[in-house]
Amino acid sequence: MERSTYKITVYGTVQGVGFRPFVYTLANHFELKGSVCNTGEGVEIVLYASKEELKRFLEALQNELPPLASIDGVDVEQVALQAFDDFCIVQTKADAKKSVRIPPDVSICKACETELFDPTNRRYRYPFITCTHCGVRYCIIERLPYDRKNTSMRFFTMCKKCEAEYNNPLDRRYHAQPIGCFECGPKLELIISPKRLQKSSDEVIDHALKLLLEGKIIALKGVGGYHLMCDATNEAAVMRLRERKNRPTKPFAVMVRDLAMAKELAEISQKEKELLTSKERPVVIVKMKKKLSGIAPDISYIGLFLPYTPLHLLLLDAIKRPLVATSANISNEPICTNIEELEKLQDVYDAVVDHDRVIVNGCDDSVAMVVQEQTIMLRRARGYAPASVELPFKVKKNTLAMGANQKNTIAIAFEDQAILSPHIGDLNTIDSLAYYQNNIDTLRRIYDFSPQIIAHDKHPNYESTKVAKEFVATSEELKTKTVQHHYAHILGVMAEKKIQGKVFGVAFDGTGYGDDGRLWGGEFMVCDYSGYERVAHLKYFKLLGGEKAIKEPRRAALSLLFDLFGEETLSLQTPTTASFTQTELRTHYLAWQKNLNAPQSSSMGRLFDAVSSLLGVLQVMSFEGESGMLLEELYDKSVKEHYLFEVEEEAINTLPMIEALLKEKNTKTAVSKFFNTIVEMVANIYAPYDDLPLVFSGGVFQNRVLLNLLLSRFPKALIANTIPPNDGGIALGQVVACI
Ligand code: ZN
Ligand code: ZN
Ligand code: FE
Secondary structure, three states: OOOEEEEEEEEEEOOOOOHHHHHHHHHHHOOOEEEEEEOOOOEEEEEEEOHHHHHHHHHHHHHOOOOOOEEEEEEEEEEOOOOOOOEEEOOOOOOOOOOOOOOOOEOOOHHHHHHHOOOOOOOOOOOOOOOOOOEOOHHHEOOOOOOHHHEHHHHOOOOHHHHHHHHOOOOOOOOOOOOOOOOOOOOEEEEEOOEEEOOOHHHHHHHHHHHHHOOOOEEEEOOOOEEEEEEOOOHHHHHHHHHHHOOOOOOOEEEOOOHHHHHHHEEOOHHHHHHHHOOOOOEEEEEEOOOOOOOOOOOOEEEEEOOOOHHHHHHHHHHOOOEEEEEOOOOOOOOOOOHHHHHHHOOOOOEEEEEOOOOOOOOOOOEEEEEOOEEEEEEOOOOOOOOEEEOOOOOOOOEEEOOOOOOEOOEEEEOOEEEEOOOOEOOOOHHHHHHHHHHHHHHHHHOOOOOOEEEEEOOOOOHHHHHHHHHHHOOOOOEEEEEOHHHHHHHHHHHHOOOOOOEEEEEEEEEEEOOOOOEEEEEEEEEEOOEEEEEEEEOOEEOOOOOHHHHOHHHHHHHHHHHHHHHHHHHOOOHHHHOOOHHHHHHHHHHHHHOOOOOEEOOHHHHHHHHHHHOOOOOOOOOOOHHHHHHHHOOOOOOOOOOOOEEEOOEEEOHHHHHHHHHOOOHHHHHHHHHHHHHHHHHHHHHHHOOOOEEEEOHHHHOHHHHHHHHHHOOOOEEOOOOOOOHHHHHHHHHHOOO
């Protein structure tokens, strides 16, 4: 049999996932000689084999991948003959080019969980037990290649036992960068301000447990930041957390020990179960079965998630009850990743369960829901970021997409890959802007990436736009591309679904800057990658007070009342008018008449707001999205009728609907008919274009009832499953606008 030497280059998520030991085992299995090593591009295998042996080896390579690995591509070339004594793993080659993927952080695996609770194991109850198949990745990495010295684990010197495991290709911990043990790895610490208490790991957990059972609030350092935690079954504790965090009604996420506990609290479908127990372990929004007081007042859905680190698991296993686990941050600011940041919340928590493994890259919990068997990502972060998205084509230039202003994420793209940052958040404060900049720097550093083109939103006042402009001013070679907000929403879905050709996009959203300088958000557009045509939109109405209208549904409602009744509105008896004083009503009327701080908008999100105000459901929001969630609660599927609307050329006039809605006696009927009207509206506008794929995007599609109705009516419609429908999905859309 004639043998030759082959060089095989494997691209994809192939580092830090046990790929080399896998190759080693495979080569030994086939009795092949050669070597394997990590490079800046991926993994390089040199194999001395016959053609037939090579073929079998490559098949097995693709088919028997380790759980966290994924292959984007394989190149094989024959090289000069080389002699080998055996098959060996060689040191990482330092290469200039960095297109290798960083695996996201992964929840604790079954094998580690078993060892965690095995009294004979040397890592019994070790809160940082991990192996090649699980544990932290993204949040500890400083740069590539993914070696221990390039992570925050470099501060820990391995003990003899750990080192032996680390160096044994047949061990589950071979080159598992974050490994450690009681002797050599990260340690827990309990802080009861201002004291740092010297305690053993079990003592820290026991103490935390005691505090939680007493109704106290603890801050606990997780993977990508701190959580604030309290006993979810203790109403007083939950209310105390609400009060201290100044968060009156926004639902809290709840961590449960296991699936059994999740099922006690909520109805869990098969698909939801898969998500809850997936290696990503996102928070999953599920229908509540048993009400936990104070967790999600007035809302029948609850966000549940399972412990994803050994530390969480030890705590939940001991306490045997659900715990509130909400990101430790000042509202709308980034998650706290170190103790200095956390100390700003000193008045919120009673103690801190801290540890000494540095979080290099902050990362929030991901949030998802299931609608009609489809996963809808509401926030893409831990577990998913920075996984890449394969694009439908190669980008011509290295692209950096700046995202929007709310729920911001950014993206970088090279060749046919886009790497999305985790959820960054709203860019409204100095700290959040610093965190934003940090995330940009992180992706650039890790991937050794320099952009050639910068894509940003059309809104001149978005912080992301300003940063883009500052950026471009630093270099003459850099180009910018301005992308309309709702077009970007639709493009994001097209990129994810790898659509070629035209689509009919429906962007139902909060507000985004339109081509005419008005605030769009109820848009119907025919799109392809080269551009779009806006074929219809909600008829413009004025947002009284501009930005203020986003927090106060009653402002959009009042504006629609003025459109309908003019000055007569001032003497109308409606929940909307009743929420203002006579003086306020007069001032608003003047503003409406004279267009004073009353920008025109076609936003579907604001229409939802208006309806919730007109029906007396909500006048002023205490958290974003509240009006839509409350309307969901009132939907009655036995109501089949809808209201009338008028299509006047491109503008959809909803005033006939508003007028009819005001006369409705029953709130539930009114809400249900409103939802049905939106479905009719989509059907009506889409009808002449129904040879094109129908694409839904925009923040309003986070509304479960609306999405459910629309997917029932249009089962083939496309909605994103890996990027959020909200502004978290904008960055991917901006990337593909740059071809
Ligand atoms: Zn493991
Ligand atoms: Zn050790
Ligand atoms: Fe948007």
